[in-house]
Amino acid sequence: MAEMAEPAAEIPVKPVDATGSAAGDDGVRRRDFLNIAAVSAAGVGGIAVLYPLISQMAPSADVLAESTTEVDTSAIEPGQAIKAVFRKQPLFVRRLTPAEVQEAQAVPLGSLRDPATLEDMTKPGHLDMLVTMGVCTHLGCVPLGAGEGENRGEFGGYFCPCHGSHYDTAARIRKGPAPTNLVVPEYEFTTDTTIVVG
Amino acid sequence: MSFPWAKQYQPANGFTKWIDEKLPLPRLVYNAVGAGYPVPRNLNYMWNFGVLAGFCLMMQIVTGVVLAMHYAANAQVAFASVEHIMRDVNWGWLMRYAHANGASFFFVVIYLHIFRGLFYSSYKAPREMIWILGVVIFLLMMATAFMGYVLPWGQMSFWGAKVITGLFSAIPLVGEPIQVWLLGGYAPDNAALNRFYSLHFLLPFVIAGTVILHIWALHIPGSSNPTGVEVKSESDTVPFHPYYTVKDGFGLGIFLLVFFTFVFFLPNFLGHPDNYIPANPLSTPAHIVPEWYFWPFYAILRAFTTDFIISAKLWGVIAMFASILIWFLLPWLDRSPVRSGHYRPLFRKFFWFGFMPALLVLFICGGAPAEQPYIMLSQLATAYYFLHFLVILPIVSAMETPEELPYSITQAVLHSDKKPVLGENTSPAV
Ligand code: HEM
Numbered sequence: 137m138a139e140m141a142e143p144a145a146e147i148p149v150k151p152v153d154a155t156g157s158a159a160g161d162d163g164v165r166r167r168d169f170l171n172i173a174a175v176s177a178a179g180v181g182g183i184a185v186l187y188p189l190i191s192q193m194a195p196s197a198d199v200l201a202e203s204t205t206e207v208d209t210s211a212i213e214p215g216q217a218i219k220a221v222f223r224k225q226p227l228f229v230r231r232l233t234p235a236e237v238q239e240a241q242a243v244p245l246g247s248l249r250d251p252a253t254l255e256d257m258t259k260p261g262h263l264d265m266l267v268t269m270g271v272c273t274h275l276g277c278v279p280l281g282a283g284e285g286e287n288r289g290e291f292g293g294y295f296c297p298c299h300g301s302h303y304d305t306a307a308r309i310r311k312g313p314a315p316t317n318l319v320v321p322e323y324e325f326t327t328d329t330t331i332v333v334g
Numbered sequence: 335m336s337f338p339w340a341k342q343y344q345p346a347n348g349f350t351k352w353i354d355e356k357l358p359l360p361r362l363v364y365n366a367v368g369a370g371y372p373v374p375r376n377l378n379y380m381w382n383f384g385v386l387a388g389f390c391l392m393m394q395i396v397t398g399v400v401l402a403m404h405y406a407a408n409a410q411v412a413f414a415s416v417e418h419i420m421r422d423v424n425w426g427w428l429m430r431y432a433h434a435n436g437a438s439f440f441f442v443v444i445y446l447h448i449f450r451g452l453f454y455s456s457y458k459a460p461r462e463m464i465w466i467l468g469v470v471i472f473l474l475m476m477a478t479a480f481m482g483y484v485l486p487w488g489q490m491s492f493w494g495a496k497v498i499t500g501l502f503s504a505i506p507l508v509g510e511p512i513q514v515w516l517l518g519g520y521a522p523d524n525a526a527l528n529r530f531y532s533l534h535f536l537l538p539f540v541i542a543g544t545v546i547l548h549i550w551a552l553h554i555p556g557s558s559n560p561t562g563v564e565v566k567s568e569s570d571t572v573p574f575h576p577y578y579t580v581k582d583g584f585g586l587g588i589f590l591l592v593f594f595t596f597v598f599f600l601p602n603f604l605g606h607p608d609n610y611i612p613a614n615p616l617s618t619p620a621h622i623v624p625e626w627y628f629w630p631f632y633a634i635l636r637a638f639t640t641d642f643i644i645s646a647k648l649w650g651v652i653a654m655f656a657s658i659l660i661w662f663l664l665p666w667l668d669r670s671p672v673r674s675g676h677y678r679p680l681f682r683k684f685f686w687f688g689f690m691p692a693l694l695v696l697f698i699c700g701g702a703p704a705e706q707p708y709i710m711l712s713q714l715a716t717a718y719y720f721l722h723f724l725v726i727l728p729i730v731s732a733m734e735t736p737e738e739l740p741y742s743i744t745q746a747v748l749h750s751d752k753k754p755v756l757g758e759n760t761s762p763a764v
Contacts, residue, residue, distance in 0.1 A: 174583070178583070188424070188425035188428055188429070189396070189400065189425075191424045191425055192400055192403070192404075192423055192424050192425045192426060192429060193403065194424055196404075196418070196422040196423045196424060196426070197421065197422040197423075197424075198418065198422040199422075
């Protein structure tokens with residue numbers, strides 16, 4: 137089209153293409169304009185259609201509605217843990233014994249793969265309430281240690297039997313393939329003995 | 335498979351040349367819907383509906399696959415899972431309304447496509463195979479639509495499944511066992527719902543395969559046209575691209591405007607409110623009707639009320655199936671050497687003033703309750719319907735004197751074909 141738009145000095149005839157449409161004085165053919173406008177509109181429309189087609193696979197309203205979990209912690213004895221369910225995954229809620237708290241605080245941060253203090257892993261004023269996801273950060277198995285009599289691993293916290301990751305009493309990774317500590321989900325204490333997760 | 339003056343595909347660069355040698359897919363596209371496919375220059379908008387039907391099929395497959403991600407084919411939860419799609423799934427309401435209205439619009443499009451074939455006699459040689467494959471597609475579409483309608487497991491779904499499988503019970507001796515076998519039980523339940531779901535997912539792909547054969551068969555003689563005069567020379571044709579890509583694109587735009595008016599503003603207009611009541615095997619809705627696109631056939635089914643040699647029930651079922659199967663014979667029942675209705679004065683009268691009104695009456699009666707005067711009207715219209723195909727069309731087509739045909743498509747368009755352009759020529763004659 138660009139050649140056509142050249143001012144034709146010698147030949148004073150408007151260029152005409154095979155379908156008979158002539159360029160205007162500014163060299164822009166009405167047909168080119170319509171073509172670009174139509175194809176752009178179709179392109180934008182086509183992309184807009186992708187949005188609902190992709191979005192429909194994201195969590196639906198009923199799944200999102202179940203995305204918070206309330207846990208009553210009053211009955212958990214020191215040294216005991218319970219398993220709750222948060223977003224269809226296990227949630228470990230554990231009350232540490234004073235000895236476990238001390239053990240966790242005694243570890244030098246520099247020796248940790250994913251450095252975090254016990255204070256980082258818990259909420260202020262609730263140093264003994266350890267709330268973590270029960271999902272190993274290696275490949276997603278459920279670690280042992282929350283149930284009565286389960287193997288708690290070499291560091292007295294949790295132990296993942298799938299690939300042998302050991303977590304300590306603050307749920308920090310100490311040995312084995314897992315890259316990070318057990319995940320602490322977002323939660324808050326709504327009363328002294330009630331937490332709302334999510 | 336194409337006219338000698340069709341443009342040849344030229345790979346533009348080394349890469350497309352490499353592709354062309356290994357898998358000439360771009361060449362196929364070029365020759366099918368590109369500049370390499372010469373098409374009669376005089377096609378009117380009735381020739382848009384094939385492409386629109388293809389669009390509808392693809393849209394049904396896309397929205398259907400999405401619905402299948404959220405739907406549960408179990409009689410306990412199917413209804414609830416559809417409500418879950420409507421209320422919880424992101425854009426689920428859009429997917430479902432687009433799919434449900436998409437089915438209706440698919441039938442609108444296909445009826446106009448068939449109407450085009452009937453008026454312009456596109457079914458005549460050398461296009462019989464295109465037509466026959468079309469009838470096969472239509473039968474598959476009916477089966478698919480019926481089974482899809484069962485899936486939401488509402489009252490109309492359930493009773494539709496019961497009534498339609500009940501058609502088979504009309505077959506003497508083996509009828510009842512066949513119905514039980516089809517349902518996998520004595521009434522529609524989990525077994526029926528699951529097999530309907532499986533087949534409803536499968537059949538659209540069978541349709542897609544048959545459409546490929548349909549278009550393959552079409553590309554051998556190429557499209558017919560409103561004059562029914564075959565292409566003679568290059569000036570009778572224009573390349574598919576850009577001429578018909580643009581014309582089809584424009585038609586698609588109009589189609590989408592109308593379609594989304596329904597999806598967004600009248601999403602339940604074409605549906606039946608009773609299907610929002612969960613299936614109840616113990617109570618039949620007062621007035622059960624199929625979806626609107628089955629009404630003419632439903633009217634034929636109900637037109638038979640007295641036993642005659644065989645039971646009325648069996649007559650109804652036979653007539654209903656025969657009303658479509660008879661289309662297979664159409665290329666041989668119509669004996670006129672002229673295709674287009676524009677040049678067939680007598681055929682045209684019977685078509686507009688006999689056949690079309692009969693179809694309209696059948697349509698209205700099919701959606702009406704099974705009472706008088708609808709029963710009597712459907713009986714008359716059913717009789718006329720078969721009379722048209724078996725008596726009127728063969729006789730009229732054999733005896734009428736057609737009007738004078740144009741010499742060529744070019745002449746029909748330009749009122750002159752003094753300079754017929756033969757052979758190599760990139761621009762159409764003027
Ligand atoms: C999914 C369904 C269908 C699709 C996608 C489809 C597609 C097409 C396409 C793209 C064309 C060429 C464009 C046109 O003439 O409109 C065509 C032509 C044709 N179709 Fe279909 N079709 C379908 C169903 C049917 C049915 C149900 C029938 C008849 C019962 C039928 C009969 C014909 C005939 C006779 C032609 C040739 C028309 C001519 O050249 O004048 N098709 N079809």
